């Protein structure tokens with residue numbers, strides 16, 4: 060059977076469009092082939108990773124707009140895991156329709172307490188992909204709970220985050236909500252401040268998925284050309300490498316079996 064190759068742009072779902080030299084009809088076919096190839100690669104890798112995960116949960120961390128909810132749903136789907144978005148669970152627990160309203164009626168501290176309770180409850184479960192809120196990384200108690208599973212940091216350049224946020228608006232993200240000003244500039248400025256305040260809290264994650272690295276590997280000049288599937292696939296590769304190394308430290312004998320599977 061021929062191996063699917065990694066697609067190089069032109070797929071549905073990416074942020075920036077880039078016109079190729081081919082007529083639209085041909086590009087359409089190419090895009091479809093690329094998407095099918097990517098879906099096959101993703102499915103195949105997920106089957107290997109599923110075996111190695113042994114039921115461990117995956118926690119996605121990263122700044123607002125980094126794609127935790129988007130990529131998390133894809134990972135859950137291909138792994139056959141259940142997907143939870145911690146923001147949605149907080150909304151349910153509090154009985155309010157949006158995070159923005161919780162911040163407004165109560166406070167950020169109230170939201171954070173509920174966020175910690177949700178993460179604590181989830182940490183006793185198995186076979187979950189959890190998209191956390193961007194600020195979950197600031198509390199050590201959340202890390203204590205997330206470390207029961209495997210954590211993945213989606214590391215996205217601030218410019219790309221601000222572009223995404225400017226596109227969808229800030230209504231659902233109260234920390235970025237600004238009454239006036241250019242949406243991109245305002246989002247970029249707020250995100251920069253938050254990134255500075257949070258320091259290297261995201262780097263506590265077991266695995267770092269850098270969009271700049273993926274873009275360079277795939278020959279793209281901009282992270283905006285990456286699709287959520289590209290990012291999900293790289294996440295699975297990184298998770299696999301981490302689990303293999305982790306097993307090596309914990310149990311050298313099991314490691315040699317895991318390594319054999321990894322290199323197949």
Ligand SMILES: Nc1ncnc2c1ncn2[C@@H]1O[C@H](COP(=O)(O)OP(=O)(O)O)[C@@H](O)[C@H]1O
Nearest residue numbers: 074123124125126127128129223227285286287
């Ligand atoms: N790789 C991507 N390409 C294009 N748009 C994306 C990508 N990843 C996420 N988005 C969009 O960016 C916005 C933020 O994504 P989301 O998954 O909600 O991030 P988070 O949960 O980390 O805040 C959404 O509108 C989503 O559709």
Ligand SMILES: O=C(O)C1=C[C@@H](OP(=O)(O)O)[C@@H](O)[C@H](O)C1
Nearest residue numbers: 122123124158192193194232233
């Ligand atoms: O970074 C943050 O502090 C927040 C991120 C949001 O989630 P997303 O990262 O999914 O946008 C949400 O939890 C809340 O608005 C606060």
Ligand SMILES: [Mg+2]
Nearest residue numbers: 127128190191
């Ligand atoms: Mg989210």
